[in-house]
Amino acid sequence: MIRKFDFLVIGSGVAGMSYALKVADAGKGKVAIVCKTTLEEANTAKAQGGIASVTNMEVDNFEKHIKDTMIAGDFISDPAAVEQVVKNAPQGIRDLVKWGINFDKNEKGDFDLHREGGHSEFRILHHADDTGFEIQRGLMEAVRRHPNITILENHFAVEIITQHHLGIEVTRRTPDIECYGAYVLDPDTQKIDTFLSKVTLMATGGTGAVYATTTNPNIATGDGIAMVYRAKGTVEGMEFVQFHPTALFHPGETHPAYLITEAMRGYGGILRLPNGEEFMQKYDKRLSLAPRDIVARAIDKEMKIHGLDHVCLDVTHKDAEETKHHFPNIYAKCLSIGIDMTKQYIPVVPCAHYMCGGIKVDLNACSSIRRLYAVGECSCTGLHGGNRLASNSLIEAVVYADAAARHSLEVIDQYAFNDKIPEWNDEGTMSNEEKVLIAQDMKEVGQIMSNYVGIVRSDLRLKRAWTRLDLLYEETEELFKRVKATKDICELRNMINVGYLITRQAIERKESRGLHYTIDYPKHAYDQK
Template structure:
């Protein structure tokens, strides 16, 4: 089947849905939203902490938020991107509220603001401890009620379509590569259909699933980054993988790991060893509210020094009723595994959480491939630099959705469908034996990345990861050419591509910087504490 749309949106988190709503408001053409599972299973849904925005002008201002972002990012952020996000954040918060998203407020009607690690002021808007779920709920209702948006749930984008599919040789030096849409797997027919589009938006979320332990859902396999890389687009800063310091340690539930929001440390939670001894004073004067990379490395080091599999977060000194009020879902979750957080420590450990790099884009969200935009976690705007400041990701997604919508709407009439795109070459069948091979390879990717490309790295570990991934790549590409496309094998291909990119770009960075910490090179000046 061949479908034609003005706008093809691949991904359905806060980035994709807010973009869809913005273009639908201004353009009466056809809009398609591709979602690999259902709308409520995006990375956005799992974000607990909140959205960073300067709203209390009595104590806060844009310059403070900009400086906090630059410090967290180790000063390798794109200053223009930081300015764009911070200064446009309040306007986009208003847009979210208009779409039906509820943020907690005080009795006087003002926002109830939290403070998180790396922030100098209270500026985190939230909805209890499930802000992402509330944003996703509000946007889902708005998108589902919009008749101009076709929603394709449980559809999987296999590849984006470029000149390569027209029989033209495309390399990374080819000028003016263009995107004409995507090949998309239909779960009902098990056929790969052709979706042609004037403008394509990539907003596929993160890639935490390439690690054994992650706060991301299992669908976070780096699909967007991998598809764009294979299409010869620019992918940048993939070495900067953020490990959230505090995921709930629960050996019976490792994927995804349950996130213990940073707001709990902003609330007054203290990191301790299981014996009750605090330890962050050894690593940073900001203690438990230091930026995530510092806290994650400190926890990792303490676990290795003491031979333990977790540390603890202590909120037992806080008022029990206040704790239950602010963190109702965390309280219920911990209680479900026998932990009363008002009386007992919460066992926590770091888990892969967020990708600061991705598909390189400009201030309009444009990638290096013409007619292809990328926003949200799969993109690299330059906002985060070497390390993301807490709660900057959701606001980045809506600000860049706005920028990309305005730019693409201004240029949509310049594009057409005057290309002949061949249908997907559908050959081969998938046997049960080959299913086993795919499952095993997915496990191997997780082991390789966690053991060799984790919080602390070395040249030797990275070289070993490179060699192991290379073998998996050759095996998987050989299998992919012989079988029908399926979600399982496509996700495996993407995970291997993303693992390769993280490893290669980590090898190329010959310094300790931000989230890239290696024992073979000295700390950069900004990292020294």
């Protein structure tokens, strides 16, 4: 089956939906949002802490937010990308409010601002402790009532379509690769349909599910990054995987692990060992409010020194009613596993949280492949550099979705549908035995990545990961060629591709920088000279 949409959006978080709303409002053609599960299940909805924007101009300004972002990113961030996001953030907030998103306000009617690790001022807008859920709710309602947007839930994008599918050789040196749409698996027919588009936006979110424990939902298998890499697009910064320092330690929940927001440390939460001893003073003068890479490594080291499987976050010294008011969902979650956080420590552990790298894009969110944009966590704008500053990701998605919408609306009249694209060859059969192999291989990817490509790395660990991933790659590609494509095997392919990219780019960086820390090169490259 062949379907045609002027704008094809793959992914349904804040990035994909805000882009879809902007281009749909322009009335320049039909818009489709393809999401692999339902609109509700996106990384956006899991974001608790908030969204960063300079709001209180009496004490805050753009220069402070830019400086904080550059420091957190270990000065690898692209200054142009940082400036674009910071200076356009207030307009992004206004857009979200226009679409029906509610942010908490104080008794004066101003935004109730939080402060998080790495920020020099209070500039985090929030909705209690479920800001992402509120943003997702507002955007879902807006896209569902828009007459020009078609929503295709439980549809899985298998590959993007380029000249390769016309029989033309495409390599990483091909200068004019073009995207003509995507091959998409229909859950009802179990067939792969051809979606032709004039422009395509990749907004598939992150990669956390390639690790054994993550705050991301199971769907975060890096699909967009893997598809673009296979299509010979540029992917970079994959070595910079952010591990959130404080996920709730609850062994039964690993995908996703429950996030204990950074805002709780901004509120005054103190990291302690289970015996009550503080430890962050040994690692950074900012203590529990140091950037995430520093805090995560400190926790990892303390756990190894003392043989612990977790550390603790303490808010028992804060007013109990105020704590419940600010963090009602976290309070309820902790209570559900027998912990009253107003009286007891919260057990926490670092786990995979956010991908700072991804599909390389310019200031207009254009990838290296023509007619293909990338926005949100699957993209690498240059904003985050070596480490994302807390709450910068949601606003990055909104700002770059706007940039992508503006640019694609300007150029879409230059493009036409490519009607020469062949339909997908769906020969092959899938047996129950092979499904068992796929499930086992997915677990193995998680174990490889967590054990060898985690918070602290070494040349030996990375080489071991590379070797094992290479074997899985060969086995999976052989299987993929002779079976009918399903969501499971496509996700496994993507996870292996993403694991390979993280490992390879970690091997290539011969220094410790930002989130990439290796015991073989413990200093910055410029410190080693």
